[in-house]
Amino acid sequence: MKYLRIYILILMSVFLISCKQNRAEGRKIIVSPEMQGVTTPYGPKGITRNIIQDKKGNIWIAAFTGIFRYDGKSFTNIISNVSSARFFSVLEDRKGNLWFGSIGSGVYCYDGKSFQNFTTGDGLLNNEVTAIYEDNKGNIWFGVSGGASCYNGESFQNYVIDGNTMNEDGTGKTFAKRRSYAVNCIVEDKTGKFWFATGGNTFVYDGKTFTTVTNADGKAFKNVRSVIEDKKGAVWLGGAHGLWRYNGSTFTNFTHAFVGYIIEDKKGNIWTSSENADRQGWVLLRYDAKTLTDGRPVATEVKSGEKMIFGILEANDGRIWFGSLNGVYRYNGKDITDFKTNDSLQ
Template sequence: MKFLLIKEIMKCAQVYALLLMFAFFTSCGQNRKEGKKIMINSETIGVITAHGPKRITRNVIQDRKGNIWIAAFDDIFRYDGKSFTNITSKVSSARFFSVLEDRKGNLWFGSIGAGAYYYDGKSFTNFTTREGLLDNAVGSIYEDKKGNIWFGGSGGASRYDGKSFRNYILDGNAMYEDKNGETIPKRQLYGVGPIIEDKNGGFWFGAGGVFRYDGKSFTNFTHNGKPFKNVRSIIEDKKGNIWLGGADGLWRYNGSTFTNFTQDFVGHIYEDRKGNIWTSSQKANEGRCVLSRYDEKSLTDKKPTVTEIMSKHEGNKGMIFGILEANDGSIWFGTMVDGVCRYDGKTIACFKGKQDQK
């Protein structure tokens, strides 16, 4: 009888231990998925300012309500047409690189060093490597057709389905899905920047090269037998062409061949509603950075019509980022030293402090 009692106690102890272990791993799994909540009084979450960002401005978007959102090294700003509001001054001191409005109207912010932030208008949720993000440096954010949120950064890319992360590793001239929870001791010189989904459901990634993912495997694209270098921007135009910008200049891919438009370094590409292609480029030999517009009607010509909208003879300090066409047709863009600027078709106004007409 005594032996049976001891046996039953041991059984209970084993069951209890298993229950504790299950509870521990379940709790850990939930923490990895949910992210860290940052609660702030929604009435005082933003700080109204008389100016826009004063530091490097990387990304500009417009939300469904018409507000302009700006990601800069001195926080995330929202412009309602009258004044600027600093949204993240009470949340993080990180440098912000990217901003996205998802299909539900929520905002996502990518930072360098503090991961990604989800903002529902009332509170913030912070996602880092502890929750499953590949890296805490998030240079780009993209939403695919299924509603998954993609993050590009150092070492590769992450996809978030609302519950958990799936990571994709950048390894030299190759990319692959991480199925083993790898750690990466040595990061690539260039992480994943731009991410887009094309009309056929394939995903394009810009990094030290150009990769297309069909859901099963990655294809590394080359030109003249050489991989693309330091790709900073990828878009798909209304006709289905893929445009690439980076250290090798501006390229268009029609599904079979690549066409080069300039060999100047191209940092950003944007297609406006008329089909014109806007670029920010750096003419290293001339020591200037240029905001240009390629006329849609001449894009099939060997030498398309290009208009220089703005040119700055300041070397790297004149670099331009994050081009946007707003609802009123004005062109917004970020800069290295002037914060965020707006081109109304005639003049350029920057909002670093006093509005500077250029």
């Protein structure tokens, strides 16, 4: 009996040590007054990947020159004194924390006072974070090079792309280097299934199995960059095969041009960034909601002449923000502001 108690105590000790090792602590960075960031009257001047609006109405921009907060008057690069990484993705979670995904330095969580940096050393699958998503349970998902990581507030569960398949990893592996495919977008639909858009196949995950998404001809949707679910429950996919809508039974194609990003606005219009007809540049298009069901969609060209157009946001005031290779733009329904000079802030 004595030896049994000792054996149980040893097992409990091993278990507790193991749990502590698997817990993702992250490197904490306290923001002092002199680290509050650099404020300018203009926005980022380089590659601008993603844009969101927080609960307070601030605009947050993930750019290769930092993370910018726009308060309606000026731009502040809040991370300039914390990290020199290139930033790709941004999310505000339900608790008000902001998450910033970088290329090479993992992900940063910002609570308004301090940053917490999570990397492969904490269990993140890879340090190139291309997408961030919060699911209905409050878990934070990260699309990374090589697969995805799900953070439950304590530890990471990883999912690995293996050629044409994707599977849950039970070994705790991480990838120090860039892999062949990255997860570009993650969305949970109304049925609770997750859609993973990757540089390879597109997958639907029901919590147990990853299923490859294929068209009626049996061909897989490859290199999908953006997935959204609209107000009616239809799923839209944009990527190398163009723009597609899935109503639960059939896929409908709207264009074969390469599509980068998709959003649905308050009126039900679909906005995309995509290659133009001659593949010599990119355009920002608005598909009229009233024409999306009659087989003759009407697309209005809002912005052209850009070498690339990235993330799109409809702000609370209805204005459309979008990123490019040369910074950020805002469209008010008539005019486009580029935020490249002091005169832009009006």
